[in-house]
């Protein structure tokens with residue numbers, strides 16, 4: 001509801017009472033404008049507060065879960081490596097026994113061994129065990145990555161350093177890292193402006209760029225799409241901005257308010273955890289910056305990161 005709609009009919013600005021002077025009407029209009037603007041700012045601030053509260057509580061939860069899962073995952077992962085080695089040894093031993101079995105052909109022991117081998121379907125086991133091991137390893141690796149994401153998400157990064165950094169270099173190295181996700185789906189167009197070095201946590205900002213670039217690549221629906229990276233400065237506010245645009249499927253209106261929520265994803269299981277944008281939002285907020293999105297379903301999406309050149313101002 002707009003401010004004007006909320007006014008009682010007698011004070012409605014659009015249809016001034018006949019006894020109001022021109023000056024009073026003008027003043028009322030000005031006041032209306034100022035109030036609508038204030039109203040807009042208030043609801044924007046409210047949205048941001050809700051978002052940061054959500055992030056704070058999910059952050060605590062994530063930190064707890066990540067901590068609890070991290071230890072068992074650690075030893076499962078390391079035991080797995082040892083198990084693989086042991087299995088290799090066992091298979092070697094088995095090959096030795098099989099050779100020996102051939103030499104014992106015709107004896108009762110050989111017949112017993114053959115019966116046993118057939119009962120347990122040894123040939124099938126030998127084929128299936130490596131497949132099972134590989135699948136399990138992939139699963140554990142995926143869980144470890146999710147736990148790492150959760151830790152990153154909840155972390156107040158003590159050992160990260162604030163430094164003056166060239167964001168274009170960061171984006172370029174990030175592009176190299178995600179090249180595999182992008183190159184088969186889209187061409188990358190760089191429209192870099194001239195950027196000053198920015199006081200920031202470079203590896204965290206790179207994580208933001210990575211999320212945005214991978215999301216852009218995943219959004220491409222055509223055989224081949226384009227991802228455009230633009231950058232520029234706003235000299236007045238001493239801020240720089242980076243945009244990642246894609247000409248993919250876009251984001252339906254009803255999802256727009258939810259994409260920054262932790263665990264919101266439209267991707268199939270295994271493809272996305274839904275943490276990328278909420279992580280990115282937290283990182284940009286830590287820089288006292290802004291993460292905005294514009295999207296046209298069917299045409300594409302643009303994410304814009306804006307951060308202050310001089311880092312977060314003391315608050």
Ligand SMILES: Nc1ncnc2c1ncn2[C@@H]1O[C@H](COP(=O)(O)OP(=O)(O)OP(=O)(O)O)[C@@H](O)[C@H]1O
Pocket residue numbers: 211215216219246248249250251259260264265266267271272273274275276277278301
């Ligand atoms: N460029 C984009 N175009 C279309 N939809 C997008 C785009 N970026 C994000 N989205 C939508 O927002 C959702 C949330 O994105 P987010 O990066 O947080 O999680 P994810 O990519 O699904 O999983 P993760 O990043 O954790 O692997 C996505 O699942 C997708 O629906």
Ligand SMILES: [Mg+2]
Pocket residue numbers: 211214215272276277
């Ligand atoms: Mg993502």
